Amino acid sequence: MLDFVNDYSEGAHEKILLRLLETNMEKLSGYGTDQYCESAKQKIREVCECPEADIYFLVGGTQTNATVIDAILSQYEGVVAASTGHISTHEAGAIEASAHKVLAIPHKNGKITAKAVKQYFADFYADGNHEHMVFPGMVYISHPTEYGTLYSKKELEELSIVCHEYDAPLYLDGARLGYGLVSEENDVTLADIASLCDAFYIGGTKVGALCGEAVVFPKNNAPKHFMTTVKQHGALLAKGRVLGVQFDTLFTDNLYFEISKNAIKTADTLKQALKEKGYTFYIDSPTNQIFLVLEDERLKELEQKVAVSFWEKADDNHTIIRLATSWATKEEEIKALIEIL
Amino acid sequence: MLDFVNDYSEGAHEKILLRLLETNMEKLSGYGTDQYCESAKQKIREVCECPEADIYFLVGGTQTNATVIDAILSQYEGVVAASTGHISTHEAGAIEASAHKVLAIPHKNGKITAKAVKQYFADFYADGNHEHMVFPGMVYISHPTEYGTLYSKKELEELSIVCHEYDAPLYLDGARLGYGLVSEENDVTLADIASLCDAFYIGGTKVGALCGEAVVFPKNNAPKHFMTTVKQHGALLAKGRVLGVQFDTLFTDNLYFEISKNAIKTADTLKQALKEKGYTFYIDSPTNQIFLVLEDERLKELEQKVAVSFWEKADDNHTIIRLATSWATKEEEIKALIEIL
Amino acid sequence: MLDFVNDYSEGAHEKILLRLLETNMEKLSGYGTDQYCESAKQKIREVCECPEADIYFLVGGTQTNATVIDAILSQYEGVVAASTGHISTHEAGAIEASAHKVLAIPHKNGKITAKAVKQYFADFYADGNHEHMVFPGMVYISHPTEYGTLYSKKELEELSIVCHEYDAPLYLDGARLGYGLVSEENDVTLADIASLCDAFYIGGTKVGALCGEAVVFPKNNAPKHFMTTVKQHGALLAKGRVLGVQFDTLFTDNLYFEISKNAIKTADTLKQALKEKGYTFYIDSPTNQIFLVLEDERLKELEQKVAVSFWEKADDNHTIIRLATSWATKEEEIKALIEIL
Amino acid sequence: MLDFVNDYSEGAHEKILLRLLETNMEKLSGYGTDQYCESAKQKIREVCECPEADIYFLVGGTQTNATVIDAILSQYEGVVAASTGHISTHEAGAIEASAHKVLAIPHKNGKITAKAVKQYFADFYADGNHEHMVFPGMVYISHPTEYGTLYSKKELEELSIVCHEYDAPLYLDGARLGYGLVSEENDVTLADIASLCDAFYIGGTKVGALCGEAVVFPKNNAPKHFMTTVKQHGALLAKGRVLGVQFDTLFTDNLYFEISKNAIKTADTLKQALKEKGYTFYIDSPTNQIFLVLEDERLKELEQKVAVSFWEKADDNHTIIRLATSWATKEEEIKALIEIL
Missing domain, CATH: 3.40.640.10 (Type I PLP-dependent aspartate aminotransferase-like (Major domain))
Structure with a gap:
């Protein structure tokens, strides 16, 4: 998971x-x-x-x-x-x-x-x-x-x-x-x-x-x-x-800045992949938080394999979720996630 | 020190x-x-x-x-x-x-x-x-x-x-x-x-x-x-x-209790020595805090070699101080202190 | 005034x-x-x-x-x-x-x-x-x-x-x-x-x-x-x-209700007159407070003769004001006000 | 009363x-x-x-x-x-x-x-x-x-x-x-x-x-x-x-001062009478509040005829009470009270 x-x-x-x-x-x-x-x-x-x-x-x-x-x-x-x-x-x-x-x-x-x-x-x-x-x-x-x-x-x-x-x-x-x-x-x-x-x-x-x-x-x-x-x-x-x-x-x-870069780098990789796969972004965020609008069905599937943060309901059939990277996020996690998406 | x-x-x-x-x-x-x-x-x-x-x-x-x-x-x-x-x-x-x-x-x-x-x-x-x-x-x-x-x-x-x-x-x-x-x-x-x-x-x-x-x-x-x-x-x-x-x-x-015992054991050793040396206790405390009444002159001397906690003035020439032991106090520290006292 | x-x-x-x-x-x-x-x-x-x-x-x-x-x-x-x-x-x-x-x-x-x-x-x-x-x-x-x-x-x-x-x-x-x-x-x-x-x-x-x-x-x-x-x-x-x-x-x-009626009665008389004179109401209020939208010029004139309550600016040239009646309002005050309007 | x-x-x-x-x-x-x-x-x-x-x-x-x-x-x-x-x-x-x-x-x-x-x-x-x-x-x-x-x-x-x-x-x-x-x-x-x-x-x-x-x-x-x-x-x-x-x-x-004098004057008359009658004062108060120590028995009697303020218990058999005069106290009230005391 x-x-x-x-x-x-x-x-x-x-x-x-x-x-x-x-x-x-x-x-x-x-x-x-x-x-x-x-x-x-x-x-x-x-x-x-x-x-x-x-x-x-x-x-x-x-x-x-x-x-x-x-x-x-x-x-x-x-x-x-x-x-x-x-x-x-x-x-x-x-x-x-x-x-x-x-x-x-x-x-x-x-x-x-x-x-x-x-x-x-x-x-x-x-x-x-x-x-x-x-x-x-x-x-x-x-x-x-x-x-x-x-x-x-x-x-x-x-x-x-x-x-x-x-x-x-x-x-x-x-x-x-x-x-x-x-x-x-x-x-x-x-x-x-x-x-x-x-x-x-x-x-x-x-x-x-x-x-x-x-x-x-x-x-x-x-x-x-x-x-x-x-x-x-x-x-x-x-x-x-x-x-x-x-x-x-x-x-x-510079440890504070170096480890911060990891969050941004992994987020950017993820955002690129999400764009390519045609995901809908709720907001264009340049940092380590990514907000997506998902169909509820799709979300249900996704949640079988990855834990995300519920943000709010977009409408009756869509939900806004947040994916967050951090100083600790590993590239292989990103890869694994991209494969799932 | x-x-x-x-x-x-x-x-x-x-x-x-x-x-x-x-x-x-x-x-x-x-x-x-x-x-x-x-x-x-x-x-x-x-x-x-x-x-x-x-x-x-x-x-x-x-x-x-x-x-x-x-x-x-x-x-x-x-x-x-x-x-x-x-x-x-x-x-x-x-x-x-x-x-x-x-x-x-x-x-x-x-x-x-x-x-x-x-x-x-x-x-x-x-x-x-x-x-x-x-x-x-x-x-x-x-x-x-x-x-x-x-x-x-x-x-x-x-x-x-x-x-x-x-x-x-x-x-x-x-x-x-x-x-x-x-x-x-x-x-x-x-x-x-x-x-x-x-x-x-x-x-x-x-x-x-x-x-x-x-x-x-x-x-x-x-x-x-x-x-x-x-x-x-x-x-x-x-x-x-x-x-x-x-x-x-x-x-x-039982780690919590085991390490607590160290504080009490070291405090008890110290109290025994203080009693033998005729120190005046401000209060009879059975735990890890020891309260002494010292002449101000004596305190000044003592503070050259050991950091203690000022509690309050007892009178114009005497001061109440506190010595505290803890889970971390080492027997050699107690020994060294007793030698100084 | x-x-x-x-x-x-x-x-x-x-x-x-x-x-x-x-x-x-x-x-x-x-x-x-x-x-x-x-x-x-x-x-x-x-x-x-x-x-x-x-x-x-x-x-x-x-x-x-x-x-x-x-x-x-x-x-x-x-x-x-x-x-x-x-x-x-x-x-x-x-x-x-x-x-x-x-x-x-x-x-x-x-x-x-x-x-x-x-x-x-x-x-x-x-x-x-x-x-x-x-x-x-x-x-x-x-x-x-x-x-x-x-x-x-x-x-x-x-x-x-x-x-x-x-x-x-x-x-x-x-x-x-x-x-x-x-x-x-x-x-x-x-x-x-x-x-x-x-x-x-x-x-x-x-x-x-x-x-x-x-x-x-x-x-x-x-x-x-x-x-x-x-x-x-x-x-x-x-x-x-x-x-x-x-x-x-x-x-x-029933004093509380009787004197309350005076506020409503005088307000109603006033509202009727305001409607007849074509004033713009900011809100349709059924009690003792009347909210009007006035041209700033008109307000300036009015304020020479009657003190009103500034509510807020409606736009650059208009202002919302409030007129309040009460248990104490006299019919002759209403009459005098209507004459001015 | x-x-x-x-x-x-x-x-x-x-x-x-x-x-x-x-x-x-x-x-x-x-x-x-x-x-x-x-x-x-x-x-x-x-x-x-x-x-x-x-x-x-x-x-x-x-x-x-x-x-x-x-x-x-x-x-x-x-x-x-x-x-x-x-x-x-x-x-x-x-x-x-x-x-x-x-x-x-x-x-x-x-x-x-x-x-x-x-x-x-x-x-x-x-x-x-x-x-x-x-x-x-x-x-x-x-x-x-x-x-x-x-x-x-x-x-x-x-x-x-x-x-x-x-x-x-x-x-x-x-x-x-x-x-x-x-x-x-x-x-x-x-x-x-x-x-x-x-x-x-x-x-x-x-x-x-x-x-x-x-x-x-x-x-x-x-x-x-x-x-x-x-x-x-x-x-x-x-x-x-x-x-x-x-x-x-x-x-x-000078109304504030004039009416204040009434409280002091009536309190002073009362205090004089209390002293003469041998009452015990809890405190020597120079203003409009008089604090007395009374035997509980005596207090019970007194309370039949005059309402006073309970202050606190003095001991098992005595109570401290307060008598207050004010701008409104009438001389005849003082007289009547003195008669009772």
Whole structure:
């Protein structure tokens, strides 16, 4: 049985596990104050070209989003996001649980536009009743998006300009950032992101780590006492080394980018084959997630041999599914899948 | 330089890391639905003698406390706890962040008594204004406590009776549960705890795991949709295997208890030596934490050679410090420390 | 200068003020336990034909919505509402401030349909990831809606059936309930509402009271310790008499309905005149709110002589405005306005 | 039956009701933007000698405390208060409901000292683990306290100095402020309070109003978008006039102070008689609340003829009760009570 359900089906890149083993019995200080965290931070600052960055390692994506957003917003503010954004849909109300509204706006292929954001802010401040409404206090985007799509550098620049015009920090959820950065379609670097965003996180969980996300406040601009907010959100790992060693390994010798390439390469091979075989794509995604529209009959057959991710019903007889590759996908898996298709 | 600062200075027991490595490339389903989680749950059910238990694996202690307490309480209820309880003091307001008050009551050596709890409930319901007050909705204890002390089986039974009299679940924070269970002074088994408490967690982070706590609702009594509450609290690990494999290993061949014994044995050796050398104990702790009162001068000297944990000032010239042993403490470390003392 | 800005521009019906004066120096017990509250509750139970109802008097609408919704929902649940619902838009995030998401669904003229609600529930439970999402725990409707429109008895019945099928309480925001009940288009009685909804409130602030909303749980189904939740939300008035006397007066000799009729009668006269003069209605509202589309030039002229409520821009040259009548609107005001139009 | 249960048993001072009646049919703008609110604010600014003050009218005390504290604190901060403070005990967890911990410290007769506060801050920042704890972000005092006691000007000055040393706003809950200001023991003026505190409220509910509390930020220092926070807390009255007219009346011709004197005068007469008759005072309170220790037998007798407030049990045979006078207490009531005693 083949398995293309998601990009977190395996454990971690072997180098990470070996490094955890190697450093295992060293006595290290807790809560992210150890030397591996420090080394990892330094390497991330370098690759992001932001030597002043404040960096924190948290455990998972939902946790990271909830913590960062809660730390940035005042209690009368909410966060603007695509209606398809992860925080809008699949975080079980974690943002609201810390008392902030997600101000959902329409998306296109998972993305929001500077124009739409500007309009939202303009409409808000034009409304005579806006003091009775939730202030839009920051903007959330995911890159790649939940549909695997990417913002161009120009789009990010435009978003950044609008956000700063309205004094609203721009925050980028990079759960799958590695896969975005090495996509052929991508024209954005980590340094660009660090320059254009006020906060972002580099996803580890889906890109080769056991767990862990690296939050970057690129301009020495971490919210005051951010560590306490992290603790309050239950996101402060006692053995911070677990995250430090992982990110230190991922950002040594370009490992993060190298393993990301594997996901893209295998996805591209698969997409090519799917095109040749005449499959219908639900969306044209340039990263590691492939969305197909299948007849339900065909899907039933397929599921005998390969596990896929149900996305949503397209109509009464068709279903949208997702196939995901990852850092761990092997070429022979792709071959085997193509044979089945 | 020796280091007795805490019990989470090393990584994980080697068996855990090797098992993570061994299972690393297996494709497993996410969010705790994999076979290792299932196997670990089964083993925990057996050792707790509660075949009906609902079990969940969360990442850390503060997170676990906040999630469990939020799930159990109604919005008009708070949690009764010792004023020294971890939730009262060192969780950065995580309980309040989910809108629940910690109702602190006096402690004795970190413990609360059934009598004091009963009095709290009785006074509450006797107060004509109690509808203007936070209802005591559950009781939190830690075992071992923050001072390393233990509840006797009789004390737990009494607490359990009072709690059930007032329809308030009894919840036990077992961050260091292993160290309590194997202490010579202990007369409580996991099965006792499962029988007397409505919820408890078996700590992994401080007892040999990289991270992870196993929450047990022993009577098939997990709060409704608990998994969603876990997700909302940012406590649902995508790669649930990381926790499953660890707890499966810890509960194979009694590993959890065996490695706990090491902490107690080394602590006992150390305590014996300290007594012989005439040191003043701040508290008589039967587990892996040793609290000493030192002259500040003496402390300064000591800190040249061994890292300890500052607890609090005793008076102008004396300081209370903590020495902690763990699953990882080596006999030669103890010997070296004793020589210095 | 005429003023049709809203329906809370005047103080209270004179009978209310006189009754407050008359009972002013009586010593009464606090927090809603006085005889006037009791009498008012009894009268409301009678007119709603629900002798078992639990009734509470709160101060304002946003407060009432936040308190009732927080009391009904579990922490993993949100409230389904029209995207135009008051809780979705103009309550400054009060629902989210008590940690619950507003699950906005599309509206038609401010109303939601049983079909759309059923679809929402069905889609939710069909989604394999629904445990990662906010559970729809109750349904909120306003009647009249924010656009002044009304649910028919049949529509309410259908909504009630769907809600109960999914075990989700149906809650009706009756900020302007009086104006709905006496509209010619209305076929719903208070008894119908009490029979079909699980909770609702009868608005006082906009229908002749200084302040105050009467929350009704018609089937003796107030959430446990609701009074404590009310207190926690800062919604428990020390001098409960202020609300008791007002609602007792409003529900004596049909005053609530009689004064509501004035709003409808004056609105109907106005609508007739507007139709005759060829004005464009934005929506066909059968209650006390009239929505017009005006050329901006025409609006500017009009605003010299009459204060209206800006609603939103229709296009670059047109604006939607609202004219509101109320219990206090005088026929001569209508006449004067018609002359201007 | 006499009634000395509390100071909110009657409605409002008659002048207030008459003024509400007089202005009743004026069309006024909503949400506190009317001329009566403006006039009341101006008069309060004058009597407080703080021409720059931001002033808001809220409805009740718990609501006011929760709103102000939530607006001032960051999400990682709590509020320091006496363990007997109203927010610590009788607000049903309203502060925690907006996610902030009440950091209770010991009291003396309901008061906290600058020394104790300073110690709390010093200990907090000295603790190496303070980043794992709730930051003390502001200090709450009540004046008069829940025991009717008063801070001297010197004590307030000292508190103010400590607070500002630690950058923590000082907030004064003046639910019964009028009764404090006119007590013979008092040496503090409204101008002193405005100068020494960063926020305070002037209580209306217990001092002659139907409801209402005037929040003063004396140095033009209202938290950003405070009105939105007020709305979010359900504390924004649509008919703001109800509060504006009341405070405008209370601060016209010194009415607030004049009616406060009545409470003090009647309380003083009563205290004198109690002393002469040899009653045991639980506490020496200089304002309108009198706390007595009575034998239970004696209390039973007394309760046949006069309603009092149960405070707490003193021991097995004695009870502490409270007698409260108010702006409305009549001399003949005092006479009648003295005869009974």
